[in-house]
Amino acid sequence: MNHTLVDLIDISKSFGDQIVLDKLNLSIRENEFLTLLGPSGCGKTTTLRILGGFEIPDSGRVIFDGADITSLPPNKRNLNTVFQKYALFSHMNIEENIAFGLKISGKSASYIKDKIKYALKLVNLEGFENRLPDSLSGGQQQRVAIARAIVNEPRLLLLDEPLGALDLKLRQDMQYELIRLKNELGITFIYVTHDQEEALTMSDTIVVMNQGYIQQMGSPEDIYNEPQNAFVADFIGESNIISGVMLEDRLVEILGAKFPCVDTGFGKNKPVDVVIRPEDVDLLPPEKGTIQGVVSHLIFKGVHYEMEVQANGFEWLVHSTDMFPVGQQVGIHVDPFDIQIMNKPESEDEEALGVNE
Amino acid sequence: MKKILRRTYFGLILFLMYAPILTLIVLSFNASKSRTKWGGFTLSWYVSLFQDEAIMSALYNTLIIALVSAVLATLLGTAASIGISAMKPRAKTIFMGITNIPILNSEIVTGISLMLLFIACRVTLGFTTILLSHVTFCIPYVILSVMPKLRQTDKSTYEAAQDLGAGPIYAFFKVVFPDILPGVISGFLMAFTMSLDDFIITHFTKGPGVDTLSTKIYAEVRKGIRPEMYALSTLLFVTVLVLLILINSSPKEPADTKVTSSRRNRKQVFRLAVPAVLVILLIGGGIGYSLKNAGNASGEKLIVYNWGEYIDPETLDMFEKETGISVTYEEYETNEIMYPKIQSHAIAYDVVCPSDYMIQRMIENDLLAEINWDNVPNIQNIDQSYMEQSESFDPGNKYSVPYCVGTVGILYNTTMVDEPVDSWDILWDDKYKDNILMQDSVRDAFMVALKRNGDSLNSVDVNELNQAANDLIEQKPLVQAYVVDQVRDKMIGNEAALGVIYSGEAGYTQRENPNLEYVIPKEGSNVWIDSWVIPKNAQNKENAEKFINFMCRPDIALMNFEYITYSTPNKAARELIEDPDVRNSKILFPDQEDLKNCETFQYLGEEADNYYNELWNKVKSR
Numbered sequence: 001m002n003h004t005l006v007d008l009i010d011i012s013k014s015f016g017d018q019i020v021l022d023k024l025n026l027s028i029r030e031n032e033f034l035t036l037l038g039p040s041g042c043g044k045t046t047t048l049r050i051l052g053g054f055e056i057p058d059s060g061r062v063i064f065d066g067a068d069i070t071s072l073p074p075n076k077r078n079l080n081t082v083f084q085k086y087a088l089f090s091h092m093n094i095e096e097n098i099a100f101g102l103k104i105s106g107k108s109a110s111y112i113k114d115k116i117k118y119a120l121k122l123v124n125l126e127g128f129e130n131r132l133p134d135s136l137s138g139g140q141q142q143r144v145a146i147a148r149a150i151v152n153e154p155r156l157l158l159l160d161e162p163l164g165a166l167d168l169k170l171r172q173d174m175q176y177e178l179i180r181l182k183n184e185l186g187i188t189f190i191y192v193t194h195d196q197e198e199a200l201t202m203s204d205t206i207v208v209m210n211q212g213y214i215q216q217m218g219s220p221e222d223i224y225n226e227p228q229n230a231f232v233a234d235f236i237g238e239s240n241i242i243s244g245v246m247l248e249d250r251l252v253e254i255l256g257a258k259f260p261c262v263d264t265g266f267g268k269n270k271p272v273d274v275v276i277r278p279e280d281v282d283l284l285p286p287e288k289g290t291i292q293g294v295v296s297h298l299i300f301k302g303v304h305y306e307m308e309v310q311a312n313g314f315e316w317l318v319h320s321t322d323m324f325p326v327g328q329q330v331g332i333h334v335d336p337f338d339i340q341i342m343n344k345p346e347s348e349d350e351e352a353l354g355v356n357e
Numbered sequence: 358m359k360k361i362l363r364r365t366y367f368g369l370i371l372f373l374m375y376a377p378i379l380t381l382i383v384l385s386f387n388a389s390k391s392r393t394k395w396g397g398f399t400l401s402w403y404v405s406l407f408q409d410e411a412i413m414s415a416l417y418n419t420l421i422i423a424l425v426s427a428v429l430a431t432l433l434g435t436a437a438s439i440g441i442s443a444m445k446p447r448a449k450t451i452f453m454g455i456t457n458i459p460i461l462n463s464e465i466v467t468g469i470s471l472m473l474l475f476i477a478c479r480v481t482l483g484f485t486t487i488l489l490s491h492v493t494f495c496i497p498y499v500i501l502s503v504m505p506k507l508r509q510t511d512k513s514t515y516e517a518a519q520d521l522g523a524g525p526i527y528a529f530f531k532v533v534f535p536d537i538l539p540g541v542i543s544g545f546l547m548a549f550t551m552s553l554d555d556f557i558i559t560h561f562t563k564g565p566g567v568d569t570l571s572t573k574i575y576a577e578v579r580k581g582i583r584p585e586m587y588a589l590s591t592l593l594f595v596t597v598l599v600l601l602i603l604i605n606s607s608p609k610e611p612a613d614t615k616v617t618s619s620r621r622n623r624k625q626v627f628r629l630a631v632p633a634v635l636v637i638l639l640i641g642g643g644i645g646y647s648l649k650n651a652g653n654a655s656g657e658k659l660i661v662y663n664w665g666e667y668i669d670p671e672t673l674d675m676f677e678k679e680t681g682i683s684v685t686y687e688e689y690e691t692n693e694i695m696y697p698k699i700q701s702h703a704i705a706y707d708v709v710c711p712s713d714y715m716i717q718r719m720i721e722n723d724l725l726a727e728i729n730w731d732n733v734p735n736i737q738n739i740d741q742s743y744m745e746q747s748e749s750f751d752p753g754n755k756y757s758v759p760y761c762v763g764t765v766g767i768l769y770n771t772t773m774v775d776e777p778v779d780s781w782d783i784l785w786d787d788k789y790k791d792n793i794l795m796q797d798s799v800r801d802a803f804m805v806a807l808k809r810n811g812d813s814l815n816s817v818d819v820n821e822l823n824q825a826a827n828d829l830i831e832q833k834p835l836v837q838a839y840v841v842d843q844v845r846d847k848m849i850g851n852e853a854a855l856g857v858i859y860s861g862e863a864g865y866t867q868r869e870n871p872n873l874e875y876v877i878p879k880e881g882s883n884v885w886i887d888s889w890v891i892p893k894n895a896q897n898k899e900n901a902e903k904f905i906n907f908m909c910r911p912d913i914a915l916m917n918f919e920y921i922t923y924s925t926p927n928k929a930a931r932e933l934i935e936d937p938d939v940r941n942s943k944i945l946f947p948d949q950e951d952l953k954n955c956e957t958f959q960y961l962g963e964e965a966d967n968y969y970n971e972l973w974n975k976v977k978s979r
Contacts, residue, residue, distance in 0.1 A: 052516075052520060053519075053520075054516055054519075073519070073524075073525075074516065074519040074520050075519045075520070075521075075522045075523055075524055075528075080520055080521065081516070081517065081520045083513040083516070083517055084513070085511055085513055087511060087513035087514045087516070087517035088514070088517075089514055089517075089518070089531075089532050089535075090514075090536065091535040091536065100518065100521050100523075100531075101521030101522050104521065104522040104523055104527070105522055145517075148517075148521070149520075149521075152521065152522070
């Protein structure tokens with residue numbers, strides 16, 4: 001296993017009355033692609049800015065490669081940032097933009113020249129040396145911003161929603177490009193986004209954040225398949241989140257019907273939240289289902305159909321490649337391993353904390 | 358049709374807006390001095406303008422003040438903008454409001470406030486105070502043009518620069534500054550323009566001997582408009598126009614995003630070239646100017662504060678040449694304008710020339726220094742009778758040396774008045790109804806009535822004053838008009854038979870209309886004396902005494918008499934007058950007998966002043 005590059009220890013930060021981060025702890029391993037994912041205002045950008053040195057935490061420490069850099073100014077940190085709005089220097093051409101950091105660190109002219117050439121090749125912008133940033137498209141500008149950051153050979157690259165301003169197609173292309181870059185360069189990426197799909201596609205590790213707390217941390221598969229609370233389940237992909245009662249190990253009652261599942265250790269007759277992904281809901285003829293319902297909504301989505309089924313007073317969201325017309329009687333079946341059981345939060349705070357293990 | 362109308366209307370408005378300036382520009386090329394006749398095209402006014410040393414020095418002052426204040430204001434204003442833009446929204450709104458107030462504030466209020474502040478802080482008014490004031494009122498304009506640029510600037514570029522290893526200062530100058538540069542430049546040009554054409558604030562904060570173009574033009578125009586002033590105003594207008602065009606063309610940069618790097622650089626170079634050329638011109642001009650004036654830079658100095666047009670300029674040159682003392686000469690219009698400047702100690706004048714009652718007030722307020730008579734031997738040339746008269750406001754003749762004197766009397770037209778005039782009574786004679794002109798000023802009007810009754814013209818006796826007021830009310834139906842300067846013109850034009858007039862003007866009217874006679878009534882009248890005095894805070898008292906002594910020299914006094922045409926109390930100078938008519942003029946040089954009952958005005962105190970004014974209002978409103 002790679003050793004730890006960055007440690008955030010008990011980081012707290014507030015702006016005025018608003019607490020943005022409350023005793024946040026996070027470790028980032030060398031060579032990891034880690035994504036901070038969450039809705040706006042969850043504290044992910046603040047975390048990134050604390051790493052970059054643009055904010056000083058109210059309390060807590062930032063350890064970078066064994067050294068405390070909590071109050072080190074940005075220009076003294078061995079890391080670089082790719083900003084949301086590219087932040088290119090509009091009065092300098094592409095070459096000058098990329099050379100900016102290298103010139104400050106006093107590299108030789110020939111070294112700088114080679115580096116610019118290499119970086120532009122890396123981001124597929126050969127021949128753009130003398131262009132001005134304003135004459136480039138959004139995607140090209142973003143690639144210049146990345147090139148400008150990586151020529152300095154940072155240990156850590158911070159990316160603050162870098163693809164947020166791009167259109168869908170370009171965003172997808174850039175996602176692959178970033179993965180490729182990361183693999184070629186072998187540097188650690190910390191990536192901030194509110195787009196769960198982006199996070200799932202690129203990350204080694206996803207950190208889901210809400211209201212200044214880490215909700216869940218894990219691989220994309222873990223996060224998607226086993227959300228630890230309703231917030232994560234809701235934020236990562238679409239879900240049916242239904243109140244239920246854990247009757248005993250491996251048996252849960254939802255909407256008056258008993259569903260076999262694989263979860264154990266909740267005790268008997270314990271109220272729980274049940275998460276079922278829409279693609280895990282199987283629609284069958286009525287008599288074959290655990291419960292019965294009527295299709296109330298149907299939309300064609302390309303890869304699949306998206307349906308809503310009214311059953312036992314709950315509106316089930318269903319993704320299926322089979323089409324059931326509106327008004328059709330259907331039976332609902334869920335395989336036991338597709339049912340994810342979560343403790344009910346006892347208060348709103350706990351919901352945010354994600355204490356249920 | 359509609360289009361034609363629209364264009365005509367637009368053209369008309371433009372014409373009306375620019376007609377005055379157009380007139381000025383056309384006149385500046387007019388070979389004839391007349392304001393209505395075209396005498397052919399000439400550039401001679403421009404040539405003589407550039408040969409006028411005083412104007413060139415004012416021009417240099419203007420430019421150096423504009424440049425230095427614009428540079429300082431740009432530095433301070435840009436720094437302030439950066440500070441303000443980093444504030445929280447609420448503080449930002451408040452501070453922007455505060456910085457905008459000076460722009461909206463009336464200039465005269467700003468000017469007076471600054472003057473009062475300088476005086477309160479005991480800062481001597483001069484070049485520095487003009488500069489400080491200009492910096493002060495220019496800063497808001499810089500902030501106003503830099504702030505929007507800062508707002509447009511993406512803050513993350515600054516952070517990106519730091520992220521790439523730049524220290525805060527390097528990051529600012531390398532990344533933020535180029536982005537706000539258009540705003541900074543237009544702020545600089547705006548400040549430069551504002552400073553260049555400011556008059557009001559400069560007028561209040563300037564000291565003696567320092568003039569900018571605008572104050573110089575004002576001072577010149579007061580004496581009568583010379584065609585050189587048209588040329589100067591035209592140049593000023595063109596300069597400001599060019600600057601405004603530059604300001605308006607500079608910030609519109611990002612419109613064209615496809616500008617190539619080299620083209621943009623050329624544009625930037627051009628914009629930087631403008632201030633650079635200005636600096637070079639100024640420094641070059643400054644060196645040339647100081648080389649030219651190097652001779653004057655010796656230590657001895659003297660600051661003279663005198664009435665406008667109250668000295669032959671040649672005598673100043675002679676004084677400088679003879680003594681090696683360099684004279685700074687400053688003028689005022691009334692005693693009341695002069696007094697506060699002396700009282701406030703804002704400027705250390707060395708010699709001032711106030712009138713009698715004002716000298717009394719200055720002595721009372723301990724503002725004057727006693728003159729060392731050993732240094733003024735020429736005092737013997739002054740007629741003893743005026744020294745005696747002076748005792749009424751300067752007891753013991755300690756502080757003042759009479760410079761110009763005069764009387765008030767009756768000017769009458771011998772073709773309209775048959776009887777001999779020797780008394781104020783004639784102004785109350787029904788025969789001359791609507792043919793009498795009275796002075797439109799409270800003390801002069803009451804002087805006539807009081808003297809007629811045998812009272813003192815400085816009376817503070819309520820009964821005497823009430824009587825005088827009643828007499829004036831009684832006289833009012835006979836009076837054609839209460840006027841000041843028109844007495845002269847109306848009497849010359851035979852428009853009135855009798856008028857109360859100052860002797861200084863009587864001589865001139867007599868030359869214009871030989872039928873006019875001047876008399877000092879037997880009851881007595883006002884004799885006024887303007888005298889040289891030395892303020893207590895004078896820095897060069899001995900030089901001041903040298904100057905006063907010089908002014909008392911018969912040849913110099915004669916030159917000034919011929920230039921000013923007011924009576925001189927210098928009897929030695931009078932003897933040098935060649936024309937016997939002038940030398941023996943009763944108007945200019947009244948006998949002892951005529952002056953027997955005459956008095957000088959004295960300062961009567963606030964209470965009496967108010968009572969006089971109250972009665973005068975009563976008279977005027979009847």
